[in-house]
Amino acid sequence: MTAYSGNSLKSGVKILINNDPCEIQYSEFIKPGKGQAFVRIKFKQLLTGKLLSKTVKATDIFYSTDVIEINVVYLYTNKSIWVFMNNESFEHIYVSRKFLFGSEKWLTNLSKCKITLWNNSPIAVYIDNFVNLKVQDTDIVVKGDTVSSSNKLVTVETGTIIRVPLFIKKGDSIKIDTRNGKYISRVTN
Known part of the structure; x- marks a missing residue:
């Protein structure tokens, strides 16, 4: 375990605070x-x-934690456990929904992710900040709708509903910011 003084704490350092x-x-x-x-x-x-x-004293001592990140691929879920595969060892990693922190809304088969392990147990799943998903279903736009709003709701392939511009239609691929769930752009192949 590496020891850090309060004044040597920098962004990205992983330490134990109150045994967490x-x-x-x-x-x-x-x-x-x-x-x-x-x-x-x-x-x-x-x-x-x-x-x-x-706020901590510059002389306070903190200890590093044995947190590691591994690259994985999402395989499937049974609604309570999410199953990922380690890219290097091909072993399956089972993750409870509480450690997904909302990223499950954007996962499709074979989505690339990172899992943080603490004491060889998964504690967090991270996905890319932007994902491309296909539009499965969309509201019908009637001529003149732009008077009241210039957006409509669509359902993407993961089942999540988001707001997009009126020109998006069923079958389009769209880029979504996973941090806030907002539409970014239409993706052309």
Whole structure:
């Protein structure tokens, strides 16, 4: 285990805070005119996905955690367990829905993902920030609808419903931002 002092915490470092694995998102070293130096950190709890802030002394000691990330491919789900395959060893990894943090809305067969393991147990699944999905179903647009709105709802191949411009039709591939679920563009092959 590597030890880090408070003033050596940088973005991306994975440490234990209150015996929970956390990833530092942001750190700011502050040396006031009077008193002891301190560090303001923002970190993500890897077990819950929560973003938290904390002020620590520059001399506080934190220990690294044995968190590793592996590349996987999504295979299937039985609604309570999501099954992924390790790209290197071809072993199956079973993940509970609570560790998907909403990414299940964008997963299709053979989607590439990253899984974070802590003590050889999956604690988080990460997908790309942008995915291309096919439109399965769409609302019918009637001439004159643009007066009230310039968007409509569509269902993509994963079953998720999103808002898109009126020109998108059934069978089109669209690019979606998975962080906020918004339409980005139409994808041409």
